[in-house]
Amino acid sequence: MNTDKEILVALAGNPNSGKTSIFNSLVGANQKVGNFSGVTVEKYSGKKEYNGYTITFVDLPGTYSLTAYSPEEVVARNFIIEEKPDLIVNVVDSTNLERNLFLTTQLMDLECKMIVALNMSDEIERKNISIDTNQLNRLLGAPTVQTSAAKKTGIDELLDKIIKIKKGELETNTHKLFYSDNLEEQIEKIKQTIDSSKHLNGKYNARWLSIKLLENDKIVYNLMRENPVWIKINPILSEAITRFENKFDSEPEMLLTEERYSLIRGAIKETVTYPPKKKKSKTEFVDSILINRITGLPIFLFFMWSIFQLTFTLGDYPMGLIEDLFAFLGDSAAALISNPTAQSIVVDGIIAGVGGVLVFLPNILILFLCLSIMEGTGYMARAAFVVDKIMHKFGLHGKSFIPMITGFGCSVPAFMATRTLKSESDRITTMLIIPFMSCSAKFPVYVLITGAFFATKTAGNVLFGIYIFGVGIALLSAKLFKKTIFDDESEPFVMELPPYRVPTLKTLIMQMWFKAALYLRKAGTIILFASVLIWISTNYPANEEVAQQYDNQIAEVQSNNQLSDEAKEEQIAVIENNKLKSKLEYSAAGYIGKFVEPFFAPLGFDWRLSISLINGFAAKEIVVSTMATIYALGDADESSSALRASLSNDPSYTVATALALMIFVLLYIPCFAATVVFHKESGKWKWTLLYGTYSVVIAWVMAFIVYNISSLFL
Amino acid sequence: MLNRLENLPTHKRGRIVKVDGGNGALSNFESLGLEIGDEVEVTGKFPHNGAIPLRKENEDLSIGKGLASKIIIDTDEEIIISLDKAKVGDQLKVVKVKSDGEIRRRLLDMGLVKDAELEIVRSAPLGDPIEVMLNGFNLSLRLKEAEGIFVKFVDLNQEANRNGWYK
Numbered sequence: 073m074n075t076d077k078e079i080l081v082a083l084a085g086n087p088n089s090g091k092t093s094i095f096n097s098l099v100g101a102n103q104k105v106g107n108f109s110g111v112t113v114e115k116y117s118g119k120k121e122y123n124g125y126t127i128t129f130v131d132l133p134g135t136y137s138l139t140a141y142s143p144e145e146v147v148a149r150n151f152i153i154e155e156k157p158d159l160i161v162n163v164v165d166s167t168n169l170e171r172n173l174f175l176t177t178q179l180m181d182l183e184c185k186m187i188v189a190l191n192m193s194d195e196i197e198r199k200n201i202s203i204d205t206n207q208l209n210r211l212l213g214a215p216t217v218q219t220s221a222a223k224k225t226g227i228d229e230l231l232d233k234i235i236k237i238k239k240g241e242l243e244t245n246t247h248k249l250f251y252s253d254n255l256e257e258q259i260e261k262i263k264q265t266i267d268s269s270k271h272l273n274g275k276y277n278a279r280w281l282s283i284k285l286l287e288n289d290k291i292v293y294n295l296m297r298e299n300p301v302w303i304k305i306n307p308i309l310s311e312a313i314t315r316f317e318n319k320f321d322s323e324p325e326m327l328l329t330e331e332r333y334s335l336i337r338g339a340i341k342e343t344v345t346y347p348p349k350k351k352k353s354k355t356e357f358v359d360s361i362l363i364n365r366i367t368g369l370p371i372f373l374f375f376m377w378s379i380f381q382l383t384f385t386l387g388d389y390p391m392g393l394i395e396d397l398f399a400f401l402g403d404s405a406a407a408l409i410s411n412p413t414a415q416s417i418v419v420d421g422i423i424a425g426v427g428g429v430l431v432f433l434p435n436i437l438i439l440f441l442c443l444s445i446m447e448g449t450g451y452m453a454r455a456a457f458v459v460d461k462i463m464h465k466f467g468l469h470g471k472s473f474i475p476m477i478t479g480f481g482c483s484v485p486a487f488m489a490t491r492t493l494k495s496e497s498d499r500i501t502t503m504l505i506i507p508f509m510s511c512s513a514k515f516p517v518y519v520l521i522t523g524a525f526f527a528t529k530t531a532g533n534v535l536f537g538i539y540i541f542g543v544g545i546a547l548l549s550a551k552l553f554k555k556t557i558f559d560d561e562s563e564p565f566v567m568e569l570p571p572y573r574v575p576t577l578k579t580l581i582m583q584m585w586f587k588a589a590l591y592l593r594k595a596g597t598i599i600l601f602a603s604v605l606i607w608i609s610t611n612y613p614a615n616e617e618v619a620q621q622y623d624n625q626i627a628e629v630q631s632n633n634q635l636s637d638e639a640k641e642e643q644i645a646v647i648e649n650n651k652l653k654s655k656l657e658y659s660a661a662g663y664i665g666k667f668v669e670p671f672f673a674p675l676g677f678d679w680r681l682s683i684s685l686i687n688g689f690a691a692k693e694i695v696v697s698t699m700a701t702i703y704a705l706g707d708a709d710e711s712s713s714a715l716r717a718s719l720s721n722d723p724s725y726t727v728a729t730a731l732a733l734m735i736f737v738l739l740y741i742p743c744f745a746a747t748v749v750f751h752k753e754s755g756k757w758k759w760t761l762l763y764g765t766y767s768v769v770i771a772w773v774m775a776f777i778v779y780n781i782s783s784l785f786l
Numbered sequence: 787m788l789n790r791l792e793n794l795p796t797h798k799r800g801r802i803v804k805v806d807g808g809n810g811a812l813s814n815f816e817s818l819g820l821e822i823g824d825e826v827e828v829t830g831k832f833p834h835n836g837a838i839p840l841r842k843e844n845e846d847l848s849i850g851k852g853l854a855s856k857i858i859i860d861t862d863e864e865i866i867i868s869l870d871k872a873k874v875g876d877q878l879k880v881v882k883v884k885s886d887g888e889i890r891r892r893l894l895d896m897g898l899v900k901d902a903e904l905e906i907v908r909s910a911p912l913g914d915p916i917e918v919m920l921n922g923f924n925l926s927l928r929l930k931e932a933e934g935i936f937v938k939f940v941d942l943n944q945e946a947n948r949n950g951w952y953k
């Protein structure tokens with residue numbers, strides 16, 4: 073390998089600067105997604121062959137700054153410090169230089185090689201803004217390139233300059249950012265002390281460390297505190313801080329930020345000429361409709377409703393196809409494999425299990441497409457703006473709303489949609505309450521139970537009540553989590569409302585596809601394993617004797633000449649079902665059901681309901697099919713009148729049991745697929761444990777209360 | 787400079803120049819015995835009921851917060867308020883950011899530093915958060931976050947209470 077021909081380039085920039093679009097124009101489909109080490113921040117990287125060089129691009133998370141407060145910013149700066157890329161391309165939205173260049177000043181402090189890509193140049197042209205790039209180049213001490221990811225201009229020039237810098241033909245990083253004398257004096261003092269220490273040599277830039285210490289950066293603080301040189305630095309630092317306090321009534325952090333901004337303002341004044349301001353921009357006009365006082369909320373609700381409809385109605389068609397495909401695969405496999413055990417494990421275990429996961433793919437694709445469109449156009453931030461007040465009442469963030477709505481469809485994409493939340497406490501809280509938003513797989517259970525125990529007239533109201541109950545529990549739980557575990561901390565709501573833009577199709581498709589691929593890869597492998605496990609637990613240990621008895625019965629019926637063929641078939645079906653039922657009873661799952669019966673007894677559930685609920689952990693639809701098996705009714709579904717009849721005729725079940733059962737199904741731990749995704753997304757065992765325990769406990773307590781209260785009145 | 791009566795600090799004086807409101811506000815104003823052109827002084831603050839005690843010549847009276855926010859006065863005092871007290875259409879200049887920790891850092895990163903100019907664009911349909919325009923971009927923040935930002939007026943929107951529904 074020739075390292076002279078290899079270049080590592082990191083893309084850094086503000087959110088919405090067009091970084092991802094530039095990245096896609098640079099590397100095309102030749103990219104992969106992973107995580108930055110140790111955090112759930114997505115890392116996109118890709119390779120580009122250009123003029124005999126192999127350039128690896130890494131898309132750093134979009135940030136406004138490089139402080140120690142958010143995981144994205146820490147990831148971005150650690151990548152720069154630790155991986156030492158050959159070059160940084162700082163993507164800047166040229167329609168908003170003042171704020172975008174703030175990050176540039178922080179990158180300058182890191183003293184790494186840099187090119188500034190002045191993106192959105194097409195918009196600049198349209199707005200008649202002109203930028204003196206040569207002068208800006210000089211002021212920033214870094215080469216600039218005007219690019220437009222939308223019009224695909226400037227991309228080759230950017231690549232050319234990257235290679236020129238690698239070859240040493242183009243100068244970059246020609247000067248540092250200089251602050252006022254007061255600040256420089258302190259920076260220099262600390263820097264000299266650091267330089268005198270041998271422990272830190274190499275990895276960190278001493279001037280950057282000094283600036284960060286003055287900025288009160290907690291990560292750099294902790295790093296330095298462990299170093300022997302701290303004894304010398306500490307007094308200098310506290311002296312500096314008191315001095316600024318006395319002289320300017322301000323802290324160094326504030327002064328550094330103010331000076332950065334005034335340097336930027338100066339640079340803009342020198343290099344950018346704006347035309348006289350137009351009356352109203354496109355964005356202002358659209359906002360005056362989309363988020364105004366009267367229509368803002370209805371329009372928001374309409375969009376949410378549309379996304380929900382699209383995801384779960386449109387997604388239903390391919391879902392049906394996928395189900396058919398897996399049914400076909402199952403049948404073909406059944407025909408091919410003769411050994412009954414092997415056949416069952418492949419058909420009922422693997423194919424059914426994997427099919428159960430893949431079936432969500434259309435929903436996930438559509439949902440992520442919708443979310444990418446919302447994010448890419450700039451509406452997502454507005455949606456958060458519109459509902460933040462309500463969400464904040466319950467300790468949540470405006471952006472929590474979207475994952476919660478998604479949860480009505482399926483928890484899996486809902487958990488993944490929480491990635492738009494930046495603070496861990498907001499994200500975990502939202503994830504913890506998503507299971508209470510009743511997902512569509514629970515619906516068949518409600519239909520079955522309400523159908524069996526309530527008159528058609530009241531059934532609808534009961535159903536609606538269940539959903540509302542779930543939302544109530546979700547919001548109150550959020551409040552509880554925020555008050556107890558998270559200490560009321562919340563992401564400050566200081567959010568840009570970016571100008572509306574039309575996202576490029578390529579970026580949309582790619583974002584959608586990468587998210588879906590992540591789901592398939594991560595959930596797919598583990599779910600495959602679990603499906604087999606669940607299959608084993610419902611089939612083993614097999615009681616051969618009992619099975620034999622049933623087989624004998626079947627043989628008896630078959631050899632009975634007095635019966636017509638139809639009657640034979642009917643009787644055999646009944647025996648087959650009894651066989652299934654006893655198989656389940658003697659299986660590991662059956663034993664577990666019996667074992668946990670005492671746990672469920674206070675809720676009015678017997679061992680049959682207990683097994684159904686335990687099997688429901690595989691998928692909520694299975695609650696219904698397990699009941700059908702237990703009641704020996706074969707392939708009954710929720711609309712089966714036979715199953716309804718046997719439930720409502722069973723003297724041990726009352727309306728109170730029915731209500732308690734629905735409440736339990738509503739609240740207890742979601743399906744296995746969702747749990748796996750939860751764990752992947754939360755990244756920590758403690759959250760997954762909390763999620764499991766909390767949902768089961770709350771389900772039990774609520775079902776207990778509902779069972780006992782309704783037993784009194786009904 | 788023009789300002790709203792509600793922003794006038796205790797023991798400061800101003801001259802009433804107009805009432806920014808409908809007929810209801812106007813008759814309310816007149817029934818208190820106030821007139822355009824009156825010199826008034828704020829004599830104290832009663833945060834509990836939100837009423838503001840005023841002195842007009844030698845007469846003491848008390849005026850509701852709602853009405854005080856609609857009375858435009860002319861005063862020589864330099865008035866500094868926290869950003870959450872400003873109204874849609876007001877143009878302001880940052881004097882100081884007094885928040886702490888992460889919130890302060892976020893505000894600074896977004897360019898809310900001393901001397902930055904901003905305008906209040908709208909508040910969300912439910913009244914919170916608010917949207918401001920600064921440095922050519924739009925930023926939204928909760929009223930709670932706005933409490934830590936202290937601003938002075940560059941230009942007061944004299945018709946803040948008459949903004950159409952579309953804001």
Ligand SMILES: Nc1nc2c(ncn2[C@@H]2O[C@H](COP(=O)(O)OP(=O)(O)OP(=O)(O)O)[C@@H](O)[C@H]2O)c(=O)[nH]1
Nearest residue numbers: 087088089090091092093134192220221222575576
């Ligand atoms: N007109 C124009 N639009 C652009 C350009 N580059 C990107 N956009 C659009 O700007 C929006 C934001 O672009 P992204 O590429 O998602 O921005 P980003 O910086 O990666 O944003 P984050 O993913 O939030 O970090 C999208 O709607 C893009 O289509 C450009 O050069 N010109």
